[in-house]
Amino acid sequence: DAGITQSPRHKVTETGTPVTLRCHQTENHRYMYWYRQDPGHGLRLIHYSYGVKDTDKGEVSDGYSVSRSKTEDFLLTLESATSSQTSVYFCAISDRAGITDTQYFGPGTRLTVL
Amino acid sequence: GQQLNQSPQSMFIQEGEDVSMNCTSSSIFNTWLWYKQDPGEGPVLLIALYKAGELTSNGRLTAQFGITRKDSFLNISASIPSDVGIYFCAGGNTGTASKLTFGTGTRLQVTL
Numbered sequence: 001d002a003g004i005t006q007s008p009r010h011k012v013t014e015t016g017t018p019v020t021l022r023c024h025q026t027e028n029h030r031y032m033y034w035y036r037q038d039p040g041h042g043l044r045l046i047h048y049s050y051g052v053k054d055t056d057k058g059e060v061s062d063g064y065s066v067s068r069s070k071t072e073d074f075l076l077t078l079e080s081a082t083s084s085q086t087s088v089y090f091c092a093i094s095d096r097a098g099i100t101d102t103q104y105f106g107p108g109t110r111l112t113v114l
Numbered sequence: 115g116q117q118l119n120q121s122p123q124s125m126f127i128q129e130g131e132d133v134s135m136n137c138t139s140s141s142i143f144n145t146w147l148w149y150k151q152d153p154g155e156g157p158v159l160l161i162a163l164y165k166a167g168e169l170t171s172n173g174r175l176t177a178q179f180g181i182t183r184k185d186s187f188l189n190i191s192a193s194i195p196s197d198v199g200i201y202f203c204a205g206g207n208t209g210t211a212s213k214l215t216f217g218t219g220t221r222l223q224v225t226l
Contacts, residue, residue, distance in 0.1 A: 041117070042216040042217055043157070043204075043216040045214070090157070102147060103204075104159065105157045107156050108154075108155070108156050
């Protein structure tokens with residue numbers, strides 16, 4: 001299994017509060033991703049990073065920001081959490097050596113915004 | 115945003131039966147991936163396909179990359195109880211920072 005951890009694994013917070021989720025990898029992979037998973041929607045990309053301090057938006061980036069100051073860590077921040085951001089959040093990593101686009105996923109963080 | 119159409123959405127099968135599921139897209143991809151997700155865990159990669167027409171096996175799993183590059187299917191032979199879970203397809207294109215588009219999933223339940 002790829003060395004990916006996410007913290008916290010579960011969080012309950014209130015509307016309007018800031019929340020930061022952390023993804024940590026030990027694989028030294030260049031690319032890191034944040035997805036959210038909701039019933040009926042599968043996995044949707046929020047933001048991704050293609051190197052330290054290099055990030056870009058995915059299809060559902062509104063209300064989220066990210067930072068990557070080290071290869072191994074990718075942080076997802078909800079500046080002011082809303083109930084619509086209740087979801088399960090997954091981090092993924094990939095190594096684009098060759099032509100592979102395979103991504104390996106972390107265990108997920110279940111976030112509930114009340 | 116774009117999503118891939120997976121079918122069936124769910125299926126109940128008996129242990130020992132073969133299973134087939136597919137994924138279709140309106141866009142062309144040059145990579146197709148199949149993942150399985152167990153409850154409370156992240157998706158785990160099962161099979162990766164990189165070439166149109168490619169047929170790849172991983173144990174009891176066989177997946178094919180459609181000739182049109184707009185579809186893929188996954189077969190599971192002789193299903194066992196641990197095959198229970200949600201199966202996701204994902205399509206991607208190299209050169210787009212590995213951005214994958216995921217299907218909505220097929221939930222598989224296996225009865226004894």
